[in-house]
Amino acid sequence: MESAILRSVNYNAYFGDNHVCKDVNISIPKNEVVAVMGxxxxxxxxxxxxxxxxxxxxxxxxxxxxxxxxxxxxxxMHPIFVRLKIGMVFQRPNPFPNLSIxxxxxxxxKLNGIKLPKAERDRIVEHSLTRVALWKEVKDSxxxxxxxxxxxxxxxxCIARAVAMEPEVLLFDEPTSALDPISTSTVEELFHELKKxxxxxxxxxxxxxxxxxxxxxxxxxxGELVEFDDTKQMFTNPRDVRTQNYxxxxxx
Amino acid sequence: METPSGNKGNRLKRSQRHIKFESFFRRLLxxxxxxxxxxxxxxxxxxxxxxxxxxxxSGAGYLxxxxxxxxxxxxxxxxxxxxxxxxSFLALLISIPFSFGVAVVLGEYYPKGWLPDLLKNTVELIxxxxxxxxxxxxxxxxVPMVRTIEVKLGYEPIGMGIFSSSLxxxxxxxxxxxxxxxxxxxxxxxxxxxxxxxxxxxxxxxxKSVIFPYTRSGLFAGVLLSLGRALGETMAVTMxxxxxxxxxxxxxxxxxxxxxxxxxxxxxxxHPVYLSALIELGLxxxxxxxxxxxxxxxxxxxxxxx
Amino acid sequence: MKDIHIKxxxxxxIFFQAFAILLSVSCVIPLVAILLYIxxxxxxxxxxxxxxxxxxxxxxxxEAGGGIANALLGSIIIITVASxxxxxxxILCGIxxxxxxxxxxxxxxxxxxxxxxxxxxxxxxxxxxxxxxxPFGGFSAFSGSMALAIMMLPIVIRSTEETLKLLPDSLREAxxxxxxPFHRVILKVIVPCGISGILSGVMLSxxxxxxxxxxxxxxxxxxxxxxxxxxxxMQSMPLLIFNYATSPYNDWHDLAWGAxxxxxxxxxxxxILTKIIARxxxxxx
Numbered sequence: 001m002e003s004a005i006l007r008s009v010n011y012n013a014y015f016g017d018n019h020v021c022k023d024v025n026i027s028i029p030k031n032e033v034v035a036v037m038g039x040x041x042x043x044x045x046x047x048x049x050x051x052x053x054x055x056x057x058x059x060x061x062x063x064x065x066x067x068x069x070x071x072x073x074x075x076x077m078h079p080i081f082v083r084l085k086i087g088m089v090f091q092r093p094n095p096f097p098n099l100s101i102x103x104x105x106x107x108x109x110k111l112n113g114i115k116l117p118k119a120e121r122d123r124i125v126e127h128s129l130t131r132v133a134l135w136k137e138v139k140d141s142x143x144x145x146x147x148x149x150x151x152x153x154x155x156x157x158c159i160a161r162a163v164a165m166e167p168e169v170l171l172f173d174e175p176t177s178a179l180d181p182i183s184t185s186t187v188e189e190l191f192h193e194l195k196k197x198x199x200x201x202x203x204x205x206x207x208x209x210x211x212x213x214x215x216x217x218x219x220x221x222x223g224e225l226v227e228f229d230d231t232k233q234m235f236t237n238p239r240d241v242r243t244q245n246y247x248x249x250x251x252x
Numbered sequence: 253m254e255t256p257s258g259n260k261g262n263r264l265k266r267s268q269r270h271i272k273f274e275s276f277f278r279r280l281l282x283x284x285x286x287x288x289x290x291x292x293x294x295x296x297x298x299x300x301x302x303x304x305x306x307x308x309x310s311g312a313g314y315l316x317x318x319x320x321x322x323x324x325x326x327x328x329x330x331x332x333x334x335x336x337x338x339x340s341f342l343a344l345l346i347s348i349p350f351s352f353g354v355a356v357v358l359g360e361y362y363p364k365g366w367l368p369d370l371l372k373n374t375v376e377l378i379x380x381x382x383x384x385x386x387x388x389x390x391x392x393x394x395v396p397m398v399r400t401i402e403v404k405l406g407y408e409p410i411g412m413g414i415f416s417s418s419l420x421x422x423x424x425x426x427x428x429x430x431x432x433x434x435x436x437x438x439x440x441x442x443x444x445x446x447x448x449x450x451x452x453x454x455x456x457x458x459x460k461s462v463i464f465p466y467t468r469s470g471l472f473a474g475v476l477l478s479l480g481r482a483l484g485e486t487m488a489v490t491m492x493x494x495x496x497x498x499x500x501x502x503x504x505x506x507x508x509x510x511x512x513x514x515x516x517x518x519x520x521x522x523h524p525v526y527l528s529a530l531i532e533l534g535l536x537x538x539x540x541x542x543x544x545x546x547x548x549x550x551x552x553x554x555x556x557x558x
Numbered sequence: 559m560k561d562i563h564i565k566x567x568x569x570x571x572i573f574f575q576a577f578a579i580l581l582s583v584s585c586v587i588p589l590v591a592i593l594l595y596i597x598x599x600x601x602x603x604x605x606x607x608x609x610x611x612x613x614x615x616x617x618x619x620x621e622a623g624g625g626i627a628n629a630l631l632g633s634i635i636i637i638t639v640a641s642x643x644x645x646x647x648x649i650l651c652g653i654x655x656x657x658x659x660x661x662x663x664x665x666x667x668x669x670x671x672x673x674x675x676x677x678x679x680x681x682x683x684x685x686x687x688x689x690x691x692x693p694f695g696g697f698s699a700f701s702g703s704m705a706l707a708i709m710m711l712p713i714v715i716r717s718t719e720e721t722l723k724l725l726p727d728s729l730r731e732a733x734x735x736x737x738x739p740f741h742r743v744i745l746k747v748i749v750p751c752g753i754s755g756i757l758s759g760v761m762l763s764x765x766x767x768x769x770x771x772x773x774x775x776x777x778x779x780x781x782x783x784x785x786x787x788x789x790x791x792m793q794s795m796p797l798l799i800f801n802y803a804t805s806p807y808n809d810w811h812d813l814a815w816g817a818x819x820x821x822x823x824x825x826x827x828x829x830i831l832t833k834i835i836a837r838x839x840x841x842x843x
Contacts, residue, residue, distance in 0.1 A: 057734060059660060080267050080274075084737035094728035097841045098750045108736040111746040114266060147842055158732070165736065270739035277741035284647060285654030285667045288715075291708070292670040295677065295685050302688060353581025361575060373833075374586050380829045381592065382769020384796045385818050388803040389592045392599075392811075423588045430585075454571035484678025486772040487796075491804060511680045511772070518684070518776050534684045538677060545676030 005030040005199050006051065006169055011065035013046050013055055020046045022223040024065075028169075028216075033191050033200045035214035035231065037207060039246065043223040048171050048203045052086040053079040069168065084108075087162030087198075088171040092178045093154035095146030095161070102142040104157055105129060108165040128164040131197075132156040132190055152183025159190065163198075170194065172202040176209065188213050207247065211235050219243045299535040306528035314532060320497040320513075322521070327529035329536070331499045335507035336537075338414050338500060339489060340482040343421035348475060350422075351429035355471070358430075359437025360463060361455075372434070379427040387491030390420040395492055402504055412494035413506040420488045425481050429474035436470035436555065437463055470555040476548035480541045486511040510537045593822070600819025603812045611816055616782055616798075619807045626817045628784045629798035632699065635786065636778055636794055637768060639703035644710035645760055651711070652718025652756070653744055659723070668719075675712035682708050683773035691777055699785070699792035702778025706770060710763040717759020721752040754839035758832045765828035769821060771796035795821045 006028040013021035020043045028034050036044045049055040050063050053074065067074045074082045095104045096111075105125045109116055116124070125142070129135035134156045138149070146157055155175060162170055176184040191200055191213045204210050210217050211231060218228040219240075227234060227243045238244045310317065310327050317328020354375055362368040391412075398419070399411035440463050448458045464471070494506020495516055508516070510533045521527040604611060607623060614625025651667070658664035682705050690701035729751060733743040749756065774780075779791040780801060795817055802814035 052735065054731065054734060057731070078267075078271050079734075080270060080737050080739055082737075083735055084267065088731075088735035090728060090731060090735075092728055094726075094732040096729070096732065096747060096751075098747075098753075108738075111733065111736065111742055112266065112270070112738055113742065145842070161732075161736070267737070267739075270742065274739040274741055277744070281650060281654040281657065282663070284650040285658070286663060288651060288667045288670045288674070288711075289663075291711075292673050294689075295674075295681070298685050298688050299681070302684075350581050350585045353578045354585055356578045357582040361578065371582060371586065374589060375582075377826065377829065378585070378589050380765060380825055381589070382771070382796055382821060382825060384769065384771045384799050384803075385592070385596065385822060388799060388814060388818055389595060391803060393591070393595060426585050454567050456571035456574040457567070459574070480676050484676075484680065486678065486680040487800060491800070511678055514680050514684065515772060515775055518687075519779075531684055534681045538681045541676050541678055542673050545672065549672055 003030050004028060005070060006201075007068040008047075008051075009066040009068070011047070011050060011063070011067055013043070013050050013063045014061065015046075015058070016060045020223050021050065021063075024225045026218060026225055026228055028199060028201065030199055031195055031197075032215040033195050033202065033213055035210035035217045036201060036203045036220060037205065037210045037217060037246075038220035038226075040205060042220040044203050044218075044220040045173055047220065047225075048173055048201060051169070051171060051201070052088055053082050054088065084165060085167055086169045086171060087165055087167035089155070089159050089162055089173070089175050091174045093151060093158050095149070095154050095157050097145065097147045099146060100143045101138050101146050101149070101157060104146040105160050105164050107161055124164050128160040129157075131163050131193065132160040133186065133193075134160060150183070152179050152186055155179060155183065155187060156190070159187075159194075163194070167198065169199045169201065172200065174203055174205060177205070184209075207235075219246065221246070296538070299531060299538055303528055303532040303535050305525050306532045309525045310529065314529070315536075318499060322517070322526045325523075325525060327525070329510070329529075329533055331497055332508050332510045332513050332533060333536075335414065335493070335500055336483060336509040336511070338503065338507070339417045339421060339493070339509055340479055342414070342418035342503060343425060343482050344475060344479055346418060346422035347426050347478065348429065351426050351474065351478070352433060352471065354426070354430035355433025355437055355474075356459060356463075359434040360440075360459060363438060375427050375430055378423065383424065383485060383487040384491075386420050386424055387488035390416060390488060390492040394419060398504075405504075407502070407504045410494060410504070410506055412492050413504050414493065414500050415503045417489045417493040417509070418503070420492055421482045421485055424485060424488065425478040428478040428481055429471070432474035432477065432552070433467070433471050436467045436474075440466050467555075469551045473548040473551035473555070476544050476551070480544040480548065483509075483544070484511055484537060484541050486515050490515045510534075596815065596818050596822055599812075599815035600822075603816030603819070606812070607816065611813070612820070615784065616810075616813065619809055622809075624809065624813055626795070626798060626813060626820070628781065628793040629795045629817060630820070631784060631786075632778070632781070632792040633768065633794040633796075635788075636699055636703050636706065636774075636792060637764060639700065639788065640706040640710060640767060641760075641764060643704065644707035644763070645714060647707075648711045648714025648760075648763070649718050649749070649756060652715045653722065653749070655715065655719040656722035657744070671712050671715050674708070675716070678772075679709060679770055680772040680775075683776050686773060687776040694789070696789075697777060697779035697791040698789045699778050700788040702774045702792065702794070703788070705773035705777050706767040709767050709770060709773060713763035713766060714756075714759050717762070718752070718756050721755025721759070722748060724755075725751055751841045754836055754841065757839065758836040761828055761832040761835060765825050765832065768828065769796055769825050771800050795824075 004027040008024050008026050011021060011024040024047055038044045046055060051067055055061050055063055069085060096107055099107060102125055103110055105128050106121055126135060149157060176187050194200055214231045217231045217234045219226045221242050227240045235247060238247060314329055316330050318330050319326050319328050320331055358368055358372055395411035395416055398416045399409045402409045444462050445458050448462045489509050490512040493508060493512055495508055496506045497508060500507040514530050514533055518530055521530055611625040613627050614623055615627055617624035655664055655668055686701050686705035690704055691697055725748060729747060730743060733747040774794055774797050778794055780797040781791040781793045785792050799814045799817050802810040
């Protein structure tokens with residue numbers, strides 16, 4: 001695959017003795033939307049959290065192998081650098097409840113103690129909120145607390161927060177599972193816009209969503225990466241029988 | 253990239269500093285956390301080491317020696333042990349019905365509303381009043397009242413003594429068992445209560461045969477916490493107990509508790525064994541309260557984990 | 559026959575309910591009696607001595623116009639020094655305990671905090687005497703402050719730990735995912751979100767030690783004059799109340815009532831403030 005931005009080599013992750021990701025080898029091209037799907041407990045979220053070293057925050061969790069971001073091994077880097085380059089959006093919207101909408105967007109700068117001129121901050125806030133199609137809705141209430149927004153708006157605020165850091169890759173951990181259908185479709189529309197500037201990796205348990213939004217799809221089963229292919233290809237003509245079973249709903 | 257490249261460099265430099273400070277902060281937290289262990293062990297060691305002269309001089313007889321006479325250099329802690337036990341248990345005996353009354357009323361009969369809220373806050377305020385103020389009030393108001401009772405009952409009208417201390421202590425320890433009891437009673441599953449109601453039980457029968465048995469260990473833990481508090485209470489008791497090293501003859505006699513002897517005589521102790529004998533009292537007090545509090549905590553955690 | 563039996567049971571139920579209410583309401587009586595008595599006696603002192611009694615020094619027995627300035631100032635100094643030490647230390651320890659929930663060292667640390675919470679204040683006084691009074695050759699305000707700091711610690715630590723434990727993990731993750739280092743996650747996100755709980759613990763601990771007498775008996779010791787030196791004995795409100803209340807002079811009793819009123823108002827205000835903070839500053843999720 002040409003110009004892979006993210007590449008994992010024999011990545012293994014554990015919770016204590018529990019082996020949750022087994023020798024994952026994947027190569028993710030730049031500026032694409034990659035969906036990661038699989039039944040619950042298949043290791044897809046663990047893999048996602050391994051990419052920006054969030055996995056190791058859980059007590060007892062360990063990982064082995066390599067993950068290259070532009071040929072730099074994130075497993076060798078300090079997690080702080082990794083997370084500055086790889087943004088993440090979580091299952092439930094989690095804006096900082098003590099910060100205003102404005103401060104939530106630039107939280108990555110503000111809370112890391114990075115001082116920016118006011119004009120620069122304003123620009124980042126407007127730019128990031130515009131990117132997530134939230135600017136028009138909140139531009140008059142930037143000083144309100146982020147927790148007053150609706151669920152879908154909160155999730156877009158969290159995406160804006162990640163976007164504001166200008167990362168290279170954005171990770172999404174089931175970003176719409178806590179949202180209503182209308183908010184879900186707004187967020188899904190965003191993915192098409194965001195992939196112009198970023199590489200998106202989206203974990204989802206929802207096959208339809210994977211089919212709708214992604215260019216490529218990875219299928220995880222029992223901790224293994226079973227198949228990784230063009231989304232259309234995978235949904236029409238899967239190579240592995242386990243993928244086929246999953247897509248056709250034949251898993252018990 | 254939209255952000256000027258200067259920012260990126262700035263960001264990375266800052267992150268490098270962050271990484272250094274991060275491990276420093278983690279280490280700082282561990283040091284602070286572990287220093288609590290050092291502190292408590294230090295307290296224990298200090299008490300034991302300073303008690304050694306007395307342990308050598310009086311040996312095991314210290315605990316049941318009936319005379320405490322610093323002039324003759326004889327130290328027996330029995331009068332104070334007895335005084336402490338008498339005041340504390342009498343106080344518990346008086347306070348328990350009230351504590352449980354509050355616990356049942358706030359936990360079961362009236363869990364919501366402004367009046368119960370007021371009652372709850374007021375009961376909690378009882379714990380907030382400084383003990384020296386209880387002592388002063390006891391001295392000014394309670395002691396004369398007890399004196400009149402003593403006259404009526406034909407005892408020596410001293411006023412100060414075990415009984416006055418117990419009354420003051422009883423008031424002071426009410427909130428401990430009450431607050432805990434209330435929160436535990438609220439945790440009783442309504443399923444159990446409804447089962448009893450559906451069999452035709454009255455409210456009181458539910459309280460008696462469902463709520464009390466269910467929360468028994470927790471209520472007992474509350475009593476233990478009250479007891480731990482009563483045993484160690486110093487100022488209020490010191491002010492109204494009468495301060496004598498004689499063995500109390502009855503509950504109206506003046507006496508001393510372990511804590512009140514220490515408070516009264518510590519700065520007067522003019523030779524090493526005397527001082528050490530007082531510290532040994534502190535050591536006994538420390539060990540007893542630790543055991544009682546730990547037992548109480550254990551019961552509570554056992555209850556809430558169920 | 560059966561009917562009567564049921565009526566009897568219902569009657570019994572009502573009786574016990576009324577009895578419980580009676581018991582619980584009568585708990586309030588001593589507190590109200592104490593408050594009223596101190597209000598009355600305290601205001602009498604203020605009326606005869608004027609408000610200067612807050613700024614005057616105690617006078618020898620028989621002279622009019624004594625005050626409690628030395629105790630008021632002493633209490634403020636001793637409590638401030640104790641707070642400066644205990645609050646940061648306690649909050650850090652609370653963070654340690656909530657961040658290391660399962661580690662074995664944290665278990666022992668937590669156990670020790672529990673033990674410390676139950677240690678009678680007089681025992682803390684003894685220990686402070688051997689650590690900070692005897693080695694330095696005399697009673698000092700500083701040793702009193704440290705004794706009180708030890709009393710504050712468990713309250714601050716437990717309230718910090720309990721508050722931070724309740725914060726959702728998602729908050730922590732959001733912060734980590736932005737590349738924040740551990741200390742910034744704690745200091746800029748976790749602590750600000752739990753600030754109401756932490757602050758109310760802090761206020762509660764200050765309220766508790768403001769009235770503590772026993773640990774000061776052999777440490778700060780008391781001083782009839784105004785002193786600002788931490789290495790010398792210092793007067794405090796509860797010490798003054800204790801000394802004057804147990805003295806045989808009526809003038810001094812009056813001063814002690816005045817001081818009791820001030821101390822009581824101080825402590826109760828702190829307690830009420832704690833409740834307000836806990837409610838007002840609560841971060842909504």
